[in-house]
Amino acid sequence: MGRTALEIGATTFAFFTRNPRGGNAKALDPDDVHALRDLMAEHGFGRLVAHAPYTMNLCSAKAETVDFARRAMRGDLERMESLPGNYYNFHPGSHVKQGADEGIRLICEGLNEVLVPGQSTMVLLETMAGKGSEVGRTFEELARIIDGTEHDELLGVCLDTCHVSDAGYDIAGDLDGVLDEFDHVIGMERLCALHLNDSKNPCGAHKDRHEKLGEGHLGLSCFERIVCDERLSHLPMVLETPNDLDGYAQEIATLRRLAGESVI
Numbered sequence: 732m733g734r735t736a737l738e739i740g741a742t743t744f745a746f747f748t749r750n751p752r753g754g755n756a757k758a759l760d761p762d763d764v765h766a767l768r769d770l771m772a773e774h775g776f777g778r779l780v781a782h783a784p785y786t787m788n789l790c791s792a793k794a795e796t797v798d799f800a801r802r803a804m805r806g807d808l809e810r811m812e813s814l815p816g817n818y819y820n821f822h823p824g825s826h827v828k829q830g831a832d833e834g835i836r837l838i839c840e841g842l843n844e845v846l847v848p849g850q851s852t853m854v855l856l857e858t859m860a861g862k863g864s865e866v867g868r869t870f871e872e873l874a875r876i877i878d879g880t881e882h883d884e885l886l887g888v889c890l891d892t893c894h895v896s897d898a899g900y901d902i903a904g905d906l907d908g909v910l911d912e913f914d915h916v917i918g919m920e921r922l923c924a925l926h927l928n929d930s931k932n933p934c935g936a937h938k939d940r941h942e943k944l945g946e947g948h949l950g951l952s953c954f955e956r957i958v959c960d961e962r963l964s965h966l967p968m969v970l971e972t973p974n975d976l977d978g979y980a981q982e983i984a985t986l987r988r989l990a991g992e993s994v995i
């Protein structure tokens with residue numbers, strides 16, 4: 732993973748901690764883990780942003796699904812300690828028909844069971860598009876999860892540009908205003924990572940369909956403002972656009988150019 736990232740001009744990457752659509756985690760190979768740690772140190776990588784499986788729902792109405800989510804997250808966080816000091820990002824969950832209040836209560840209960848004081852991994856709530864009954868479509872919902880969790884010093888936020896726009900925040904038209912609102916409701920110090928995705932749908936569509944940078948409703952100028960914004964430019968940025976490796980290499984080169992870096 733580290734070598735592939737370097738090949739396409741990246742200094743961070745995301746990875747799934749286990750099968751994104753299933754439950755199993757592959758056993759770690761200690762030699763492989765050490766090789767990645769050495770490579771990251773040698774090449775000055777930023778923090779990695781691991782992604783929890785999509786099937787994990789801390790606020791499902793089914794007890795066994797909630798139980799799986801808690802066990803999977805605890806297991807993932809134990810494994811993450813072999814790569815200390817990185818990020819673990821997850822979708823807060825879908826409350827199905829239980830309502831957002833009950834969803835938030837269950838997410839907090841799960842986090843209170845799973846987070847261990849002293850763990851080196853920060854757990855990031857992802858901003859959601861508001862598809863179906865997703866919790867985390869507003870900054871207020873994310874703030875309530877953080878407020879309701881005992882070890883909130885271990886919690887941060889990963890802002891997905893497609894999701895916030897789909898959720899109704901006009902990040903393309905008014906980046907500054909959206910960041911001010913984030914700061915007011917959650918606090919900028921909680922913002923730890925970005926998912927850079929254009930959106931196939933207009934602001935407020937609640938759809939969650941990612942598009943290549945510059946080919947959707949956000950447009951390249953939105954990403955130029957993001958990589959040049961002093962509140963954001965230091966954060967790890969992860970692409971989740973519909974691309975192959977060459978496409979990602981091109982997007983990274985474009986972002987570096989827009990940020991004013993000399994492209995190697």
Ligand code: FE
Pocket residue numbers: 782822857
């Ligand atoms: Fe995600």
Ligand code: FE
Pocket residue numbers: 857891926971
């Ligand atoms: Fe995302």
Ligand code: ZN
Pocket residue numbers: 891893894939940941
């Ligand atoms: Zn998405």
